[in-house]
Amino acid sequence: MKIFRKKSLDKMMLSAQKTHLKKTLKTKDIAALGIGAVVGVGIFVATGAGAHKAGPGIIISFLLAGLVACLCGLCYSELATMFPVSGSTYSYAYITFGEIVAMIVGWCLTSEYLVACSAVASGWSGTFIGILKNAGIVLPKIITASPSKGGIVDLPAILITLILTYILYYGMKESSRVNNLIVIIKIAIILLFLILGATHIHVSNYKPFAPFGFKGIFAGASVIFFSYIGFDAIATTAEEAEDPGRDVSRGLIICLAVVSLLYISVAFVLTGMVPYNKIVTEDAVPAALASVGINWGSALVGVGAILGMISTMIAVLYGQIRVFMVMSRDGLLPKALSKVHPKHNTPYIATVLTGATAAIIAGFLPLDIITNFLSIGTLLSFSVVALAVLVLRYKMPNAERKFRCPAVPVTPIVTIICCIILMTTLKPITWVAFLVWLAIGILMYIFYGSKHSSLENEEDKAS
Numbered sequence: 001m002k003i004f005r006k007k008s009l010d011k012m013m014l015s016a017q018k019t020h021l022k023k024t025l026k027t028k029d030i031a032a033l034g035i036g037a038v039v040g041v042g043i044f045v046a047t048g049a050g051a052h053k054a055g056p057g058i059i060i061s062f063l064l065a066g067l068v069a070c071l072c073g074l075c076y077s078e079l080a081t082m083f084p085v086s087g088s089t090y091s092y093a094y095i096t097f098g099e100i101v102a103m104i105v106g107w108c109l110t111s112e113y114l115v116a117c118s119a120v121a122s123g124w125s126g127t128f129i130g131i132l133k134n135a136g137i138v139l140p141k142i143i144t145a146s147p148s149k150g151g152i153v154d155l156p157a158i159l160i161t162l163i164l165t166y167i168l169y170y171g172m173k174e175s176s177r178v179n180n181l182i183v184i185i186k187i188a189i190i191l192l193f194l195i196l197g198a199t200h201i202h203v204s205n206y207k208p209f210a211p212f213g214f215k216g217i218f219a220g221a222s223v224i225f226f227s228y229i230g231f232d233a234i235a236t237t238a239e240e241a242e243d244p245g246r247d248v249s250r251g252l253i254i255c256l257a258v259v260s261l262l263y264i265s266v267a268f269v270l271t272g273m274v275p276y277n278k279i280v281t282e283d284a285v286p287a288a289l290a291s292v293g294i295n296w297g298s299a300l301v302g303v304g305a306i307l308g309m310i311s312t313m314i315a316v317l318y319g320q321i322r323v324f325m326v327m328s329r330d331g332l333l334p335k336a337l338s339k340v341h342p343k344h345n346t347p348y349i350a351t352v353l354t355g356a357t358a359a360i361i362a363g364f365l366p367l368d369i370i371t372n373f374l375s376i377g378t379l380l381s382f383s384v385v386a387l388a389v390l391v392l393r394y395k396m397p398n399a400e401r402k403f404r405c406p407a408v409p410v411t412p413i414v415t416i417i418c419c420i421i422l423m424t425t426l427k428p429i430t431w432v433a434f435l436v437w438l439a440i441g442i443l444m445y446i447f448y449g450s451k452h453s454s455l456e457n458e459e460d461k462a463s
């Protein structure tokens with residue numbers, strides 16, 4: 001059964017050494033990358049959407065979603081310290097379950113990172129155009145909307161994607177500096193909202209706390225859980241971390257702790273400021289400040305949303321580029337994608353391909369349809385990581401684990417169950433779209449990956 005052949009950790013590490021990526025990322029850089037990925041559109045928009053389903057109980061929804069994300073994070077931390085290579089879930093699946101599962105997981109990660117970047121770029125464009133409009137600058141619709149929305153091309157979405165692609169092309173050290181600065185500004189603006197909003201909380205707005213009962217709270221959790229998507233990009237930094245055994249696990253845990261605290265705090269203040277049924281879904285946080293007359297604060301938070309989306313795009317682009325690079329290195333995708341630039345020490349062909357593809361999707365395609373299946377791929381990846389922790393505890397009990405996931409097997413099992421529950425809340429059309437995407441990935445493996453796999457080449461040489 002060649003499709004289930006596994007790659008050893010030694011071979012994975014040998015491949016990583018040949019790539020010559022610079023180890024420049026510290027714990028703070030990795031944590032900032034994760035925070036930048038997660039604290040984006042979700043904290044400004046998803047909070048309002050979730051509140052309409054759960055009422056003030058959205059606070060509990062964020063707590064539940066945060067707990068699930070933290071469970072996933074604990075599983076990721078163990079595997080990231082065991083296998084300090086780029087590729088995240090893809091690499092773990094290759095070592096644990098075999099080649100075909102790795103290909104499927106890598107393809108699922110592509111649906112998460114690539115489509116997420118395009119969707120956020122489109123959202124960034126809409127917010128940016130809105131800010132310009134408020135300043136009296138109106139751009140023609142023909143260059144600010146996709147064909148499905150009455151225009152020809154969403155030019156701002158394309159431009160921001162290409163600018164960030166160039167930054168990542170130029171170098172990871174420079175990219176992390178830009179991202180760290182943006183994250184600091186973004187958190188400062190969120191803290192400003194919490195301080196300003198706390199003075200306008202009315203306790204009466206918390207009653208009834210759960211108008212739709214536990215069903216509403218769980219429905220709210222399924223809506224806002226995807227605000228946590230992106231933290232797994234941290235696992236793709238392993239080859240560029242100064243000390244992957246220490247920095248990756250610490251960065252991941254710091255990221256999830258900070259993000260969970262911010263989300264729960266924003267949900268608490270937002271639902272205290274505005275009755276849940278009057279929260280503006282599309283622009284929840286800035287609109288809440290405007291509703292109490294703090295217009296300057298509303299404008300500042302709008303700028304924070306713009307910056308938040310930029311850091312999210314940097315993180316998901318980074319994650320996608322590294323997944324392409326590792327899959328290429330293993331022969332499952334064309335070898336050109338793993339070439340590293342001699343001057344900038346970045347996988348430049350994978351970077352250009354990823355950025356160009358994301359820009360085209362953002363500029364021309366109806367993202368409301370494409371993003372429907374983004375979440376399934378993510379939840380499937382989370383489930384694979386949790387299952388890998390269970391399997392490796394049995395198959396490799398004596399392997400060095402600089403971070404050990406606590407309460408195994410309970411933690412991984414609960415993680416898998418939670419992911420399955422969240423997947424069952426998604427619409428049937430979402431599953432259909434995902435299965436089509438999955439079929440494309442399997443066909444790519446049959447006609448290219450299985451024939452060019454590095455393990456296949458080794459077997460040919462041995463014979």
